[in-house]
Amino acid sequence: MVALAQVRPPRPAAPTTTGAHIRIRGVSHHFDLKDGPLPVLDGVELDVAPGEFVALLGPSGCGKSTLLRLVAGLEPAAAGELLQDGRPIRNPDPSRIVVFQDPTLYPWRTVRDNVALGLQARGVLRREAHRVEQALALVGLSEFAEVHPHQLSGGMAQRVALARALVNDPALLVLDEPLGKLDSLTRLAMQSELVSLWQRSGFSVLLVTHDVEEALFMAQRVIVFSERPARIKADLTVDLPYPRHRGSPRLAELRHQALGLLGLDATW
Template sequence: MVATALAEQASFIAAGASLDIDHVSHAFDIDGKALPVLDDVSITVAPGEFVALLGPSGCGKSTLLRLVAGLEPPRSGSLREDGVAITGPFPSRVVVFQDPTLFPWRKVWDNVALGLEAQGILKTQRHRVDAALELVGLSSFRNAYPHQLSGGMAQRVALARALVNDPKILVLDEPLGKLDSLTRITMQAELVSLWQRTGVTALLVTHDVEEALFLANRVIVFSDRPAKITADIAVDRPYPRHRGDAHLAELRRQILGLLGLDATW
């Protein structure tokens, strides 16, 4: 039993990539003026780590995810995956957004297959679509259309569509933000399970402090815009975690204090 657990942990750590965000600053051009969004942000993420980003709405968290995904370059600083500079999008880094954005005219299987189809390798890699659907527990819905799915199921399809590309870094931009509270709790547990089984490195933006503490190894707290790191908090609790854990409750109180919301708790 111990040997099996160690073997699983070893493969888990090896699957993800390292991520280095080094003195990154960024700004938007609005009406001919620069609007600073990120201010000298440096984060090092180990392979297979799950890191959550918390901060005030509009502070720049999602912008940082866009830079990690390679969707745009930073104004200054650098980002590296396994030591290699991030200069644009790449299949090893995939983004899951708040909205599943499934094509309504395509069945679940065909939605998941999009990435492989775009790469021109679907004909020889069809088994990867089946494996991704199995991973998220939707094999029996392979022939369903998006309108036949619940919100949680649609988001699981979006996760499968990301995982089918065998990513090393999974970029999660509030992927559970539009779900009802009960579905969200269920999906949080499923997301932890997926992360543990795939070993991918995960970077999550969320506004839910409890969600961050339930999912992540580390929680990084940002200031208001332009975002600076105000705290980098290790969540040293084993999985599965329990919401009544006194240590998590204390961390929640600390984080709410950092966000200026301690008076509400």
């Protein structure tokens, strides 16, 4: 993995997309449960600059994933507003693609047809079919195009899900613990893959994770959330160039700081 992180990917001349500018203004949200409302988000203020990689870090079940669903437009926020490039987010939109913790591939479709889903849904598959092959090549699964999802390993399935997102040329990639269910080796490799994909395409990224190292290794900024209802506790800037080295002393320092914010610094 060390060797892998040191290989420098060739920088493309110009990013293929411009990243979305996301502004989250005073967003609060709650779930309506039987015993009354359960607050999950409390006055969240967050700006994601175009092309920025931001990680949301927080304890399990604190409401990070809910924030992602609001950003994706899958649900309306109870209070506050979410803006993409100045326009309010009301509905899901293919410019903001979510990759979930489960790959959620359609088992009845081959890998190629799964990747083609977004193009087909928007009725542009015929015109842009070549993008499917490009996306498959990007995640290294061209040879597996005709395979059905049940024949894939967890890591491969998650890469297909990634290709399914990238084929749409998103301005914002919303990653909801996308590596959470992978074994640790696959996970490390895919962290580097994701970073290099992001570097080469120029979209903005919002990554939800509860893995401190993952957040610090990948993101430019790490937003630390409190317990539910989630409030922003800290906004850490990871001032390290890519590709990063996992053993870097600066990362260790930041990790200590982040774990401290989560109340887990006793062992570090």
